[in-house]
Amino acid sequence: MELAECIGAACEGDEGAARSEITEVASYSLAGPCSLVFAEHARYLDAALASSAGALIVPERVSLPSASASGSNGKVILRAKNPRLAFALAAAELRRVEGREAGIAHSAVVDPSAEVHAGALVEALTVVGAGARIGARSRIGAGCVIGPGVVIGRDCELAPRVVVCSGTTLGDRVIVRAGAVLGSEGFGFVPDPESGRYYKFPQIGRLEIGDDVEIGANTTVDRGALDATVLADGVKLDNLVQVAHNVRLGRNVVVASQTGISGSSVLEDNVLVGGQVGIADHVRIEEGAILGAQCGVPSKKVVRGKGVIFWGTPARPIADYLRELATLARLARKKK
Amino acid sequence: MELAECIGAACEGDEGAARSEITEVASYSLAGPCSLVFAEHARYLDAALASSAGALIVPERVSLPSASASGSNGKVILRAKNPRLAFALAAAELRRVEGREAGIAHSAVVDPSAEVHAGALVEALTVVGAGARIGARSRIGAGCVIGPGVVIGRDCELAPRVVVCSGTTLGDRVIVRAGAVLGSEGFGFVPDPESGRYYKFPQIGRLEIGDDVEIGANTTVDRGALDATVLADGVKLDNLVQVAHNVRLGRNVVVASQTGISGSSVLEDNVLVGGQVGIADHVRIEEGAILGAQCGVPSKKVVRGKGVIFWGTPARPIADYLRELATLARLARKKK
């Protein structure tokens, strides 16, 4: 079973039979003979073996229950150090195989000067602007708008109705979910003190997105004002996230839903950000810090502490915040 | 006046004349002879009667002002127990009548294997994928993308540019406003401790949406990871709401704008959620609880209390929260 090799697992059972048969990952309840499931702990083994799955990822040294004759119910058993990770890798591999469709839909509007790789797929009613480039095996969903000059790497997947504006480049294996807007003009104005009016400051910089980035549905990432907004390799953004102009997100930064990151802020590598967090402008979050859900980081602050969780507005170490909450609750009870 | 029957109202005045004439609901200022308006309280009666509306819903036992000759200014008077509710029902009825347009726009791209009911409407530049089914009298707005295998019930209304991804089913009378994304892949990753990288956990479950659900503009509802995300009958979501994978929303749950509900959380029937609320993962909000705007419910919490309002982060009964705020304000004043 070549899949075993891809995911770093050791194979037991009827390898030959399974080789060509596993075509999808699945839950126990929906699994069929072509499905792969996983049991993260020994306690899930019975359920996994009782499913109709054709193959099963289990922890390396777990014993299969003696109740089943062969011990495996006729399934291919894949032993992995980290079954959850192996399952994720298997899903990615099967997705790659499944995605081998290519071509440009008749209803798509592709500028003659755009370069769409012969192995890429452009779905119905998508617009590809002048000079844009789309790499091998990338799939552009229905109703997307790819602006002039945009560069999209290899093995990318854009869901339907994504907008990628001029001035944006995507690396390889980037996943963008439906409705996201990449490289839009940022929010910058110059007030005229005499009239009280605001004049648009030019928003003409670039948006540079690395490899293996994932961007959620209806998320917005603005281009730089004059320079660049940068999302490094491995950044993961959930749905409805806002990333403003000139922000820099380091490698493997993960941002949960509805968080907003204001102009020119920097999140260093491996920062984790919960949902609905607000990061003001010109903030620096240093490597590996963790921002709890709904916390707020005021303008120009530096947040430091690898593995430290910050909470509240203004964000402070969670131990401090919880002590304050407890103190306040106690004082309020006294005065009742 | 058949409309009276539909909305449970008793009719006074010139029924015959009004029967075929009322075609719309309206405000007092915009009403014309074909319009229906309502007066929730006696104090609005004068204004309602002074409008140009052809018909008027009033409270059951209210006396019409003697100043007007007939008492009704020549309008049809509909007496209802709950005039606001009767007005809402009338609007729904008139909307149904108005919406009796059907067919598939020439510019739509409908897969030959899709089943679009002859009484349904598919507007311009909409994509309908292989095997999708669209029920009687449903209207799919311009620029929508309906994924392969999606099932949409009867009398649904999708505004322009909605995306419904594969794996999603909608019941009957579902309203989806523009830009919403239904059934997108959720945000789930498996970290590889060795490389620090995150690998996508498969997001291949279903999204099941019941009857009479309304979903706001640019709202995002993710499909389950392996199982299902479920929105029960009567759920109402405002704009820019985020519902993550595997969430379950009970009957008649109402969620205001910009609220986020994280993975696998459950909101039981009749829960009310204000705007910008953050609900972490694996939370249970029990039946009839009310979450005030901007409050936050931490991971795995159970919130219990029918009709109780919760506020703050972490969310607590509003009486406790207000006492804490008052205590803190008093202490801060002392130290001035």
Added chain:
Amino acid sequence: MELAECIGAACEGDEGAARSEITEVASYSLAGPCSLVFAEHARYLDAALASSAGALIVPERVSLPSASASGSNGKVILRAKNPRLAFALAAAELRRVEGREAGIAHSAVVDPSAEVHAGALVEALTVVGAGARIGARSRIGAGCVIGPGVVIGRDCELAPRVVVCSGTTLGDRVIVRAGAVLGSEGFGFVPDPESGRYYKFPQIGRLEIGDDVEIGANTTVDRGALDATVLADGVKLDNLVQVAHNVRLGRNVVVASQTGISGSSVLEDNVLVGGQVGIADHVRIEEGAILGAQCGVPSKKVVRGKGVIFWGTPARPIADYLRELATLARLARKKK
């Protein structure tokens, strides 16, 4: 150099040569001979002069460094009272010149009864509904949906995939970024106490947008329920903002990303609102007040104070809020 006149600057250097050459604004690093850059303070002068820009805006009375032979490195020097503002005005002027493309893309679906000005541009796969009107020099991006009867003024720019629903009017020079939804139905229901169900209250009012308004990507602005939602001249909304039905925003109100404004609230002229602010329904924010990021204004409150910053939930003057935070931190430390 006519540009100098447009932006209220005085010109030094080789006017003739520069007249036709400046075609864009740029950052120092990306500037070329056709670019205009600016130096806001004397300390940026060296960098600006070292760039390849053909022209440079500097403060009125600044001395050019003697190090450069001519003092200007051969660049055209524009002296302005407010260089940043002059730069913004120059960008707007150059954008106007650049945007002189017109016509309707073949793939657009424009109703025969729509009136598109001969000088307007309608890009690929855009839908324009019956009776809609689009003014001179306005540009409608790819994949937009302009509803029946919508009126769009002159010199507007709609990015791709904007939805403008029926009942909406836009003034002149309005900029709408990708994915925004204007004039969608609001979130209003009438509960039926007997069944526990919610019935949709009609959402049939108007959305009126003034001149010089800018609206961010994936932002949602709902139409009035029966009356109107109004955005006055000069309003600026960032990305992912929510404006509910019947809201009124005064002149030059500025709202940062992910803020939500609930039904019927009023923000008077020159109010500034930070990111992720929550404004409940029927609130009045009086002229010139400033709402700090993430603060919350409860239902029906009046917030008053020109130039006063409010913070926290419920929002209070920032001095009070900071004193409370300090008091609480001190008390919590004592109890450690």
